[in-house]
Amino acid sequence: MRKICFILLAGIFLSCDGDPIEEGVETTIEGTIYDKQNEIPFENLKLKVAEYKVHRSGIYTNREFIQWIDSTYTDQYGEFYLKFKTSGRGDYYKFVVETKPNIWDYHQSVFEIPYIGKSLSLDLDLLHFYPVNLVIEVKDIEHLPVSLNLRHYQDLEDITTGSGTVERLIYADKNSDTEVAFGRKIAPNQYERYTVIIPATNTSELTNYNLTINNSDFKPTE
Template sequence: MKFIIFKFGLLALFLSFLECEDDLQDPSGIETRVYGRMYDSQNEIPIVGQQLKISEYNRIPGSFYGNTEFIQHLDSTLTNSEGYFDFTFTTSGLGDLYILTYQLNDQFNTMGQDATIEIEDLGEPYEIDFDFTHLYPVNLKITLDSNVQFLPVRINPQFPLYYPSSNNLTQTGVEYTRTIYTNKNSSQNIWFYRTKNDGQGQRTVINLPATNTTDLTELNIYINNDDFVDF
């Protein structure tokens, strides 16, 4: 009997916890100012015209894994000519979680900074600065020697982080043009991968020197079959 009572007690406690969680929505009308700057300190230039957005979510009651329900986008802004942003969002009363996000294209390195930031102290000014690095385009002129086997050859540059399979090299003796992005102030490796018939992966690496220019540059690459090694 005591065990049954104990079980019902736990169930009542759990249901009470869920009910309390369901009442955690923040009051409507709370105004919170968000401001700061997006800047490229390495090149000493502002990051202009980039969007920042505040979104409202509701934590799902009883979720032990941080599940949330999207409510709406509350406000957004663009960085100005000096990279500064300053805007105010207002709670709707429907949510209890507020996330700041930014949207960048492949021409920036985020330097590992979070793309989603939770705004916790509602009603208090929230200042945040971002230090990103501009990336500049490089056209790779790539030719596979006729002796290269085990196609396709996959390209894995440092930037962009996602390089689609549509850029794979599928023929020998053909000059391909592929665009990547680079930090003009430093060198980077470009990896080329293939898989042998027995499943063994192979790769070769080409080093792209620092370009030291914001202009479009080109790099000619010629790859032989013997350039690939097991990994």
């Protein structure tokens, strides 16, 4: 009987959630978001704080999103100052950079705020991407659709026509070559791939890059 009671009490203990942080606790975060490679700040970039409630059950932890609790924008120098107060409903907070397709964030845009009720400093190095319009001549392509994939994920529409000209707008680091991988499915668990290297544009202006893909360009993936 004692063993059963102990197990029940242990289960209740492990399933208990912590109390929310009391309402009105003030935290400040300040810093600079800069593109060191291109030596320019990130202006008018939205920054926000997410509030969560942590739920624990045994060895499992679940973070329930409560709300976006506050936000701000970077100024012309990439500097920001964000002051927020706890609502009394949460006990876990994240600092989020609202990025766009033309921004690469080495840090995945999300940071845990380790201390609530204190002043924190956070400086970030991000990278500007610039537009490149791919003008793609498609020649007798089979096994459609063909997907386009970049190392830095971008949501690009598949190519669904076997012949003709299609255009896709991508964003790339102007100082480095960009790899674009075209992929298609031949059969269940059988795929082919064709990779094109787009040379560095060395400009922040929109540029066009013409390329041709043929059916024979695709090779089996390893």
